[in-house]
Amino acid sequence: MICCLAVDPEYRQQGVASILLRKALAELDRSREITVSTFRENDEKGIAPRALYKKFGFQEGEMTEEFGYPNQVFVLHP
Numbered sequence: 001m002i003c004c005l006a007v008d009p010e011y012r013q014q015g016v017a018s019i020l021l022r023k024a025l026a027e028l029d030r031s032r033e034i035t036v037s038t039f040r041e042n043d044e045k046g047i048a049p050r051a052l053y054k055k056f057g058f059q060e061g062e063m064t065e066e067f068g069y070p071n072q073v074f075v076l077h078p
Contacts, residue, residue: 001034001035001036002021002024002028002034002035002036003036003037005017005020005021005024005036005049007020012048017048017049017052018052018055021052021053021056022056025056025076030078031078032078033075033076033077033078034058034075034076035061035073035074035075035076036053036058036073036074037064037066037071037072037073037074038050038053038071038072038074039070039071039072040063040070040071040072041060041072043070046072050074053074053076054074056076057076058074058075058076059074059075059076059077060072060074060075061073061074061075
């Protein structure tokens with residue numbers, strides 16, 4: 001599971017999130033499902049992270065709530 005991937009606004013749109021995600025995936029056991037939770041589809045804050053996860057092959061999973069906020073799980077299958 002990947003938890004809380006975020007980039008400071010000053011460094012966004014420079015490929016930092018892709019570098020971080022690529023590094024995380026290299027360290028995780030790719031023979032198992034990898035999950036990450038992000039904002040739901042209609043949440044403006046979720047546009048960039050959802051696109052990033054889809055670019056890396058993650059698929060939309062179940063809806064959930066974390067810290068009282070609606071989210072959606074994305075899953076990368078082995």
